[in-house]
Amino acid sequence: MPVTLRYPFTELEAPPEYRGLPHIDPKLCIGCGACVNACPPDAILRIDDYDRGTRKIVLDIGRCIRCARCEEVCPTGAIRLTNLFEAASPDRRDHIQVVELRLVRCKVCGNYTDFTERQVKKALQILPKEILEEEALEERVFICRNCRRKGTVDATINATKEVVL
Amino acid sequence: MMEKIVFALITVMIIFLLPPLLDGISRKVKAKIQYRVGASIFQTYYDLQSLLNMEPILPTERLAFRIAPYIAFASALAAALLLPFGSFVPVAFTGDFFVFLYVLAMFSVAMMIAGFSVNNSYTNAGANREMMLILSIEPVLGVAIGVFALNAHSLSIGGIPLNITFTPSLILAYVLLAYAVYVEGGFIPFDIAEAETEILEGPLCEYSGRLLGMFKWAMLIKRLALLWLFVSFLVLPIMKNIIDITTFTGGLATLAVQLIVLFIIYSIIAIIEASNARLRIDQAIRQNTRVFLAGLVVLLIAALGW
């Protein structure tokens, strides 16, 4: 007897284990770019715009090989492979998902740093209270790398001066 | 006169419109054997419609390439028109049995023209195979019909089935005829000339759009003609004993029986097709030759009057 499935004339759900279309939950994504580094076909891009102060995480389903490495490395569980599979479309732009996040503006020099505000919030959640207070990190995380390095250098110079004196 | 017109209309309908339906049924039967739903039985109509509406792309400027499908279509049509539909034979004259063989060969010639008119080794190979196949099977068909003619003492296709008497040789002749019709119809395992996976549909490889549609349609009509011949030889001798074929109702009834038997045979063929692999051309020819030799023996028996 015919065993043919009724699909596409009925709805059909892929099994829960299926690695289907990836999707970024924009509420959870912190823009750390772990997925960008892990992605073998470069389907996820990180595009920083230091003039407008934004970071775009761009996911292209049309480039994705559905290996789920992004899901494996994502620290917040924002990117997941759903079990949806119906991605066919006559327009490649339908395959694009963009999450645009704000970058931190350095409190010292006013330039945009290379990390997002959400990344900072996540870091603050992880770090234990004692360390935060001890190192006055709450302040320092909003400073860009250059200024921080400069600050360290200045501090060292001051310190050496003290020693010399 | 009215009766003639009715029969003529039905005949035209059968010849032009029935073959795609038969193909659809055959596809459905195969699908069922393969545990599939399969295409709708009208799928072949859709296919032909879409092909006939499509502008072809011409790989060569040769006229032969362009007219080959029409030759094939015309010869298939001519072959079909020689056959009895009920009591009605559209074109009847003594000796039309030779014409039947001749137009069938014409069809194959059209295929060969199509195959050799382009410089493509697939189409050439296909044309080659068609030639070899036709040369090996036409004699079998000829012998089979010859036995019938001998038996019925008639050379007209319309006349033969009405005049045969049952003898042992006749039963063998039916077997021969069935074989010849099957092979000539190009059903698996004898779809060697159009083998898709080997030589990409052979002579049809370079055809497209409307021309391809014509060719496909012609091939289906040719199959119908061949099978109709077999069915007529099977049904008419029996029907003539049950009912007076020459009356209008008798003719219609016979036609109906012919159609039913045709459907049954087509389905059986679909089953055979579904459970066989394609033969190689040399294997097929060897087999045909053997059958031909057997056919000669049958002819001899028939000549002796058994």
Added chain:
Amino acid sequence: MKYLEELKAKFGERIEEIKQLAHNQWLITVDKDILHEVVVYFLKHPEWKETQLSTMVGTDERPLRGKFSVIYWLSVNGNSDDVYIGIKAYLPADDPRFKSVTPFHKGANWYEREVQDLLGIIPEGHPDPRRLVLPDDWPSCVYPLRKDFHYSDSPQGKKYYPYREPPQGTTVHPIGPYHVALDEPAHFRLYVKGEEIIDCDYRGFYSHRGIEKISESRLTYDQICFIAERICGICGFTHSTAYCQAVEAAGEIEVPERALYIRTIMLELERLHSHLLWMGVACHLTGFDTGFMHAWRLREYVMWLCERLTGNRKTYGINLVGGVRRDFLDYRKEMIEDVLKKLKSEFGKLVDDLTSTRTFIKRCEGVGVLPYKLAHEWSVDGPLGRGSGRDFDVRRDHPYAAYGDLDFKVPVYKEGDVLARALVRIEEIWESIWIIEQALDQLPGGDILAEYKEIPPYREVIGTTEAPRGENVHYVMTGPGNTVYRYRARAATYNNLPAVPDMLRGYTIADAPLIIASIDPCYSCTERVQIVDVESGKVRILKEEEFNKLSIKASRRV
């Protein structure tokens, strides 16, 4: 290894170094002038009957020691021993030439043409030095696997390929690049007389995608698992397993036992679906569509199972260096058992149907015969080799994953025709089912992924698996940081395909698709990765090189 002494006695001083790389791998460095002698010595060794040329790797080691190198990897199979021997020679950077092995062993043909294409290392005395791998329009004297070539450059040259002249009185019958019988593009030129095939030329590598170069440049260790899997869409998992095994051996990573068993089960499931696929294709090619449909209907059960076990029907994506990414929970084990039960009852019926179809058997019997002697000369492997009487199987002879703990038979037939290959595959399906059942029973507990710190650089090692089509050999030379220095994947078909012309000769074009398909060719496997103008003068080459350098720059627009 006892033969090393014998070797030392024979070649003495000219053996530069012998070192053990892994428990069954030795690397022997020799002088480049005796390279071919040593290789042939092992290949023709009277006591090692099933020795074969497993792979050959050319490497641009100029950044490391200012030299090129080539390694011939030989595997000792059958009942003889469990050994892989690499025979390495360094070649000077300014004149990388070595003596070709092909005149003595046909199986080296493609390997040597490949290093010539990709690295510009010239095998002297090669009987057929045409281009093999690179596209027809690739400029000569640009060698993509050299380290000074950027992986995404793609210089344009003039399109040209020197096909062989057809023999007298024959016509050319091309199969491909787009032939319905070949799932993938490949180009066979059959030289035919009527329907009979007189000779055959092959131009493949339409699916050459530069995987090795991408792996060496753009990807990290873990990412390469996924590109290795995409070497082939049918037997991808064996490729990623072979790659992982190589890296694990180089990094001395201890893979948890549970991971090994899970790999074994997946490998066998892959073999199941691959063999069923092959049976279907063979039926389809002979016009027997019912067989095709039923074989693939059975295969679908395996596909669904794999989808639920790993998340994808084909590219399982569960291999990582150090183990696997998904575990078999209890309900997944039950699913496997259900599918095996279904397969066992229905597969027997399918085989009966096939063997009782007279027309199908007629097409397979006595067609495409590859006698044992030729099989050995071409170093063919897998079901093709076993159909021709070569008694060798990587799973048994060089146990990897969990195969050492499991019990199974290796079917061998002597006839060497298409039917024998079909029978080998049918028996292997039964064996696979049996292997999976055992592995499920013995599935140990514990972790599934090992943790490792760092993989030491510049270690060379190979990983091998028995793919459904034969032996897969992945050579890895680890590199600094998180990258490989040299990666060479050799798929089973790479050894099998060159033997096809020998199998085609004397049969008809109607048989050609079936014969080609009977080795279960996988062009994409083979071609992951033929016009060097040997006669042209030096001056011209220089000019061309300059020109090509310009075109490299033009092609690269960031």
Added chain:
Amino acid sequence: MSAKPKLRSVWVFHLNTGACNGCDIEILDILTPFYDAERLGVKLVGSPRHAHAMLVTGPLTRQCYYGAKKAIKAMPPKPRIIVVIGTCACSGGIFYNGYPIYRRSESGREGCEYPRRGGIIELIEDLRDEGEYVGPVIYIPGCPPRPEEILYGIAQLLGLVEKKLEGEHYTEEVGFELPEAPINERIRLTLREKLRHVVGYFDRDKILEDFMELVKKAEESEKPKEELKKLIDEYNAKIRDVRISFCMRLLENEYWRVRDALSAGKEFVYWV
């Protein structure tokens, strides 16, 4: 779903431009009993001249480029539908900028453009530049796409179903959530990474969630250690899965170990 199909007969030719075979096998797979594309009027033909549509797979290697171009030109001038199957054909896939892959010089090889370029579109644009007509193009990504995905794409082409996906663009305005787990975030991440090595990335979140539920309950009681042990025993009896039980036990041990170490002030950098 009851929409009348635009086309009732689609003859397709299969064009592989250097794919890994995965998509090609799935194309054959849609003809087999479970999917049976013949229902939709699809027929695989052997010659591009017979085809309404071209099913393209593969990243378009340079060696394939010429043959593929010839094959598309050999199709009848109308309708020349291109069905792009698989990630490689959509955008070059994982191979997108390897040296043997064809790319137009405008496309560049290492850019950050999106939608990502590569694959068969490079050839289609070349053909359009040459003035050849190329009909509608439909993209079916996937690596490889499931047979259902391909059927869905073809059904879309026939006008039987509507497309479901649309491009998405989010900005900060969607809001940010930083979910608070019942246990310390550092411990959670440590356990999560540990679980990856035991049951793998796929099952770990579900198991960890269940575990945290139990921990939450246990921490409310007076003797959390004993309580957690009891809860886990109950949980294991209910779930009846050897692996999950194993993980639960492991998590229990790990949890107390890490927690004690943390409260003792020892530094833990398990996760990175």
